[in-house]
Amino acid sequence: MSAHASILKAGPAPVQALGQPGSTTHAPSYYAASGLPQPERPPLQGRVEADVCIIGAGYTGLSSALHLAEAGFKVVVLEAARVGWGASGRNGGQLVHSYSRDMDVIEARHGQDAARALGRMAFEGAEIIKARIARYGIDCHFRPGGVFAAITDKQVHQLEHHKALWERYGHTQLELRDGRQSEAAIGSRRYRATLLDHSTGHVHPLRLAQGEAAAFEALGGVIHELSAVTRIERGEPAVVHAGRGQVKARFVIVACNAYIGDLEPQLAARSMPCGTQVIATEPLGERFPEILPTEQCVEDCNFLLDYFRLSADRRLVYGGGVIYGARDPAHIESIIRPKMLKTFPQLKDVRIDYAWTGNFLLTLTRLPEVGRLASNIYYSQGCSGHGVTFTHLIGRVLAEVIQGQSERFDAFASLPHYPFPGGRLLRVPFTALGAAYYDLRDKLGL
Numbered sequence: 001m002s003a004h005a006s007i008l009k010a011g012p013a014p015v016q017a018l019g020q021p022g023s024t025t026h027a028p029s030y031y032a033a034s035g036l037p038q039p040e041r042p043p044l045q046g047r048v049e050a051d052v053c054i055i056g057a058g059y060t061g062l063s064s065a066l067h068l069a070e071a072g073f074k075v076v077v078l079e080a081a082r083v084g085w086g087a088s089g090r091n092g093g094q095l096v097h098s099y100s101r102d103m104d105v106i107e108a109r110h111g112q113d114a115a116r117a118l119g120r121m122a123f124e125g126a127e128i129i130k131a132r133i134a135r136y137g138i139d140c141h142f143r144p145g146g147v148f149a150a151i152t153d154k155q156v157h158q159l160e161h162h163k164a165l166w167e168r169y170g171h172t173q174l175e176l177r178d179g180r181q182s183e184a185a186i187g188s189r190r191y192r193a194t195l196l197d198h199s200t201g202h203v204h205p206l207r208l209a210q211g212e213a214a215a216f217e218a219l220g221g222v223i224h225e226l227s228a229v230t231r232i233e234r235g236e237p238a239v240v241h242a243g244r245g246q247v248k249a250r251f252v253i254v255a256c257n258a259y260i261g262d263l264e265p266q267l268a269a270r271s272m273p274c275g276t277q278v279i280a281t282e283p284l285g286e287r288f289p290e291i292l293p294t295e296q297c298v299e300d301c302n303f304l305l306d307y308f309r310l311s312a313d314r315r316l317v318y319g320g321g322v323i324y325g326a327r328d329p330a331h332i333e334s335i336i337r338p339k340m341l342k343t344f345p346q347l348k349d350v351r352i353d354y355a356w357t358g359n360f361l362l363t364l365t366r367l368p369e370v371g372r373l374a375s376n377i378y379y380s381q382g383c384s385g386h387g388v389t390f391t392h393l394i395g396r397v398l399a400e401v402i403q404g405q406s407e408r409f410d411a412f413a414s415l416p417h418y419p420f421p422g423g424r425l426l427r428v429p430f431t432a433l434g435a436a437y438y439d440l441r442d443k444l445g446l
C-alpha cells in the first residue's frame with residue numbers, strides 16, 4: 001500500500017487534502033519524508049520594511065532572494081505554506097538545460113536576436129545550482145548526468161538534432177549512445193538511443209529549496225511561512241498585505257507560479273495550471289543492479305513524457321502524465337505504476353511507498369512569462385514543466401533588473417504571450433485534445 005493511501009486512510013478526511021491549494025502541509029511525498037530539519041518561521045505580524053518583498057518560497061522566490069541577499073539587499077520572503085511547498089519541493093529533481101521550447105523553435109518564432117539572447121543564458125541555471133550546492137554545502141544528494149531517451153526512430157533523429165542544436169549554442173558535454181549502450185546505462189530495453197548530458201544531473205528537490213532558504217537566512221534574509229499574501233498595494237514603496245502584517249518594500253517579486261490563485265488575476269489569464277504525478281518505490285537495495293547503475297536521471301522524448309531517477313536510498317522515483325487544469329487525481333499509483341512497468345517490467349512486485357501530485361504552470365507558447373505589474377513589481381512564472389534550472393537563472397536576472405541592469409530581463413519580458421484558445425472555460429478540453437493528438441503520434445511512432 002502506498003504511503004499516500006495509508007495517510008488518507010489514517011483518520012477523518014482533512015478539509016484540504018495534503019499538499020493541495022489551501023493546505024499548508026507538504027504533499028505526502030518521499031521528499032517531505034526525507035527533507036532537511038527546518039527552523040520555525042513564524043507568520044508575518046505587524047509592519048515591516050524591506051528593500052525587496054518576495055511572494056512565494058519556491059525556487060523562483062528563493063533564487064531571487066539569495067541573489068539579492070548576496071548583493072546586500074534587505075529581503076523579506078512571504079510564503080503561504082512552507083518553504084518548497086509548491087512544485088519546487090515535489091518535482092522530478094532533474095536539472096534540464098534550456099527552455100520548454102528549445103532554441104530552434106525560438107529562432108523560428110521569435111527571430112535570431114531573441115534566440116541569441118536566450119541562447120546565451122540557456123545553460124546558466126544548472127551552473128547556478130551546482131555553484132550554490134558547493135558554496136553553501138547544500139546536502140541535496142546531487143548526482144551528475146542527465147539522459148534524454150528515444151523510444152522511436154523519429155526520436156533518435158530528434159536527439160541528433162538536439163545535440164547539434166545545443167552544440168551550436170556552445171554546449172560541449174553531450175554524448176549520444178546507441179540502444180545497447182542505453183540499455184546498459186538504464187536497465188530497460190525500451191530505448192533505441194539516448195543523449196547523455198554530462199553537465200547536468202539531479203537533486204532531492206525539497207532539500208535544494210530548504211538549503212537555499214538556509215543560505216538566504218544565514219545572510220540575514222527573513223522568511224515568514226504561513227503568510228499568504230492577499231493584496232499588493234501599488235505605490236513606491238509598495239505595500240504587501242498578508243494575514244496580520246504588511247511589508248513596505250521598494251520592490252516586489254511575485255513568484256507564486258501555478259499556486260497563485262486569485263492574487264493577481266492578470267497573471268492567471270495567459271497560463272494554465274497543470275498537474276503531474278510522481279511515485280517512489282520502496283528502496284530497491286541490491287535486488288536490481290541493472291537499473292540506473294550510473295545513477296543518471298532520465299526523461300524520455302514523448303510529448304507527454306516519463307521522467308525517473310534513483311534517490312539517494314535507491315528508490316526509483318518515477319513521474320509522468322499531465323492533468324490539464326490540475327485536478328487532483330484519485331489514484332496516482334494506478335496512473336504512474338503502469339508507465340513504470342512499461343519501462344521496468346522487472347519491478348512488477350515492488351511496493352510503492354509514496355505517491356503525490358504537484359502543479360506546474362503552462363503557457364501557450366511554452367516559454368516562461370516574465371515581466372512587470374508596475375514599475376517596481378516584477379514577476380516570473382510559467383516555465384511549463386521545465387523549471388528547475390530556469391527558475392534559478394531568472395532569480396539572478398530579477399536581481400539584476402532590481403540593481404538597474406535590465407538587458408537580460410528585457411530579453412524574456414519582450415517575448416509575446418497569448419491566452420489559451422477557449423478562454424478559462426474551454427482551455428482545458430482544447431489543450432487536452434491537442435495533447436492527445438501528439439500523444440497518439442508518439443504511440444504510433446509518427
Ligand SMILES: Cc1cc2nc3c(=O)[nH]c(=O)nc-3n(C[C@H](O)[C@H](O)[C@H](O)COP(=O)(O)OP(=O)(O)OC[C@H]3O[C@@H](n4cnc5c(N)ncnc54)[C@H](O)[C@@H]3O)c2cc1C
Pocket residue numbers: 055056057058059060061078079080081082083084085086087088089090091092093094095096227228229230255256257258259260261263276277278307319357358359360380381383384385386387388389391
Ligand atoms: C511533479 C512535478 C515534477 C516536475 N519535474 C521537473 C523536473 O524534473 N525538472 C524540471 O526542470 N522541472 C520540473 N517541474 C517543474 C518545476 O518544478 C517548476 O517549474 C518550478 O519548481 C517552479 O518553481 P516556482 O518557484 O516558480 O513555483 P513553486 O515551487 O510552485 O512555488 C510557488 C510558491 O508560491 C507560494 N504562493 C502562492 N501563492 C501565494 C501567496 N498568495 N502568498 C504567499 N505565497 C504564495 C506557494 O505556496 C508556493 O510555495 C516539475 C513540476 C512538478 C509539479
